[in-house]
Amino acid sequence: MLRSFILLLTAAALFAQTNVESGKKYPRIVIRGATVVDGSGTPGSGPKDIVIENGVIADVVPVDAMGAGRGGRRPAGDIVIDARGKYVLPGLIDAHAHVQDERGGIPQPLDYELKIWLACGITTVRDVGSDTRKTLELRRKAADGEVASPRIFIYPMFGEPKTPELARARVRELQALTVDGIKFTGIKRDIMEAAEDEAHKVGLRIAHHVGVEETTAWDDIKFGTTSIEHWYGIPDAALDDGVQHFPSTYNYQNEGDRFRYGGHLFREANPETLLKVLDGMIKAHVAWVPTMSIYEANRDLQRSKTAPWFKDYLHPVLEKYFEPNVANHASYFDHWTSTDEAYWKENYRIWMAALREFDKRGGLIGVGDDAGFLYSLYGFELIRELEMQQEAGFPTLKVIQHATSNNARILGQEKKLGLVRAGYTADIIVVNGNPVEDLKVLYPTGIETWIDGKPVHGGAVEWTIKDGIPYYAPAMLRDVKDMVAKARAEKK
Numbered sequence: 068m069l070r071s072f073i074l075l076l077t078a079a080a081l082f083a084q085t086n087v088e089s090g091k092k093y094p095r096i097v098i099r100g101a102t103v104v105d106g107s108g109t110p111g112s113g114p115k116d117i118v119i120e121n122g123v124i125a126d127v128v129p130v131d132a133m134g135a136g137r138g139g140r141r142p143a144g145d146i147v148i149d150a151r152g153k154y155v156l157p158g159l160i161d162a163h164a165h166v167q168d169e170r171g172g173i174p175q176p177l178d179y180e181l182k183i184w185l186a187c188g189i190t191t192v193r194d195v196g197s198d199t200r201k202t203l204e205l206r207r208k209a210a211d212g213e214v215a216s217p218r219i220f221i222y223p224m225f226g227e228p229k230t231p232e233l234a235r236a237r238v239r240e241l242q243a244l245t246v247d248g249i250k251f252t253g254i255k256r257d258i259m260e261a262a263e264d265e266a267h268k269v270g271l272r273i274a275h276h277v278g279v280e281e282t283t284a285w286d287d288i289k290f291g292t293t294s295i296e297h298w299y300g301i302p303d304a305a306l307d308d309g310v311q312h313f314p315s316t317y318n319y320q321n322e323g324d325r326f327r328y329g330g331h332l333f334r335e336a337n338p339e340t341l342l343k344v345l346d347g348m349i350k351a352h353v354a355w356v357p358t359m360s361i362y363e364a365n366r367d368l369q370r371s372k373t374a375p376w377f378k379d380y381l382h383p384v385l386e387k388y389f390e391p392n393v394a395n396h397a398s399y400f401d402h403w404t405s406t407d408e409a410y411w412k413e414n415y416r417i418w419m420a421a422l423r424e425f426d427k428r429g430g431l432i433g434v435g436d437d438a439g440f441l442y443s444l445y446g447f448e449l450i451r452e453l454e455m456q457q458e459a460g461f462p463t464l465k466v467i468q469h470a471t472s473n474n475a476r477i478l479g480q481e482k483k484l485g486l487v488r489a490g491y492t493a494d495i496i497v498v499n500g501n502p503v504e505d506l507k508v509l510y511p512t513g514i515e516t517w518i519d520g521k522p523v524h525g526g527a528v529e530w531t532i533k534d535g536i537p538y539y540a541p542a543m544l545r546d547v548k549d550m551v552a553k554a555r556a557e558k559k
């Protein structure tokens with residue numbers, strides 16, 4: 068009698084969620100009763116208790132639902148996060164992002180982007196082009212827990228060195244800055260060959276935004292690029308006669324031309340050659356970070372311009388940047404037609420099929436959003452990318468794998484990041500809802516379900532735990548909303 072009374076007491080105490088202070092590092096945290104989707108592509112499993120010790124996942128303990136009542140031992144912690152009925156995933160990784168504290172030269176608070184990322188469950192970001200020195204400082208502060216931020220991997224823009232010797236020197240210069248990798252855009256073949264050779268020697272990974280230019284995916288295959296960003300360069304490697312059939316007046320420097328006719332590229336690719344390109348990438352271990360969501364305005368401008376989260380969360384500086392303006396990269400929607408959208412819709416169909424084929428044959432696909440351009444809002448757009456990967460035909464479990472353990476592999480961090488597993492870094496999110504059923508539960512604004520004629524609000528990430536530091540996601544989002552409201556008021 069006494070024994071069962073004590074056990075009953077213990078069970079009640081077990082789930083009493085302690086007052087968890089957002090942003091504080093605790094030596095030992097227990098997340099209780101979660102259904103875990105561990106990031107490896109295997110299905111959900113739970114209830115489980117997850118023990119975090121000093122920023123590392125110490126244990127993931129399967130718990131019989133009745134275990135406590137039958138005398139099963141449950142781990143204890145300094146704080147307890149009650150995750151009964153909730154899902155736990157590895158923190159999301161954004162493999163293609165840009166740290167931005169300005170848009171079009173107008174300052175935008177850095178915190179704005181960092182807090183949206185955390186509110187969206189993003190614990191790691193691969194920065195592929197920003198103000199490198201500032202981002203190096205941010206990387207340090209994020210690592211030390213001095214600022215609420217995902218961990219940052221820095222792949223600076225390589226630029227255009229004029230000779231192979233200068234390219235090698237540039238690689239060594241970047242390495243000396245302690246960057247994590249290099250980002251190529253618009254690069255000539257001999258420069259690329261020298262830079263890749265040097266980068267391999269010093270152990271730097273390479274992300275390549277190929278573009279319509281001299282090099283194509285064949286060069287990435289030959290020289291050993293880590294990941295192809297976006298998609299340009301892949302259909303270009305499968306053109307029958309090696310040139311794009313654009314109008315004679317086409318001018319790559321004109322972004323209207325560039326993005327409009329970009330939407331014609333996949334239809335020009337020879338389907339059989341395209342498969343050879345994909346096989347070549349797989350054999351050479353070239354991953355693919357397709358960033359489909361960043362181009363969505365090209366197939367549906369109306370949708371992108373009226374995203375529901377713009378109402379409260381679009382900073383006026385970013386809003387201004389999105390307006391058509393030749394001075395701002397990718398702000399080219401001054402004349403966008405149904406014809407352009409139809410081409411882009413077809414482009415997406417072939418692109419999505421190519422992605423599925425790439426995966427089926429053994430290719431490594433990652434997830435990135437490239438937000439901050441083309442009506443794409445940080446964080447939100449990463450969730451949208453997950454939805455588009457589902458649209459491409461991938462099961463949600465696989466989509467989640469792409470954004471977690473696959474991205475960790477692209478970063479070369481697969482032994483530390485991207486899985487909910489003992490020994491891994493404690494980058495974990497607690498979600499109110501089942502993202503395997505509905506990826507939309509990940510949007511920080513949540514979802515609405517109608518029950519008995521009334522909307523019931525639910526979903527969203529509740530806790531974003533990075534390096535074992537719990538951040539309360541709704542508080543992050545509230546801060547973002549305040550920042551936006553303040554900036555709008557100041558503008559008036």
Ligand SMILES: [Zn+2]
Nearest residue numbers: 163165195437
């Ligand atoms: Zn980018």
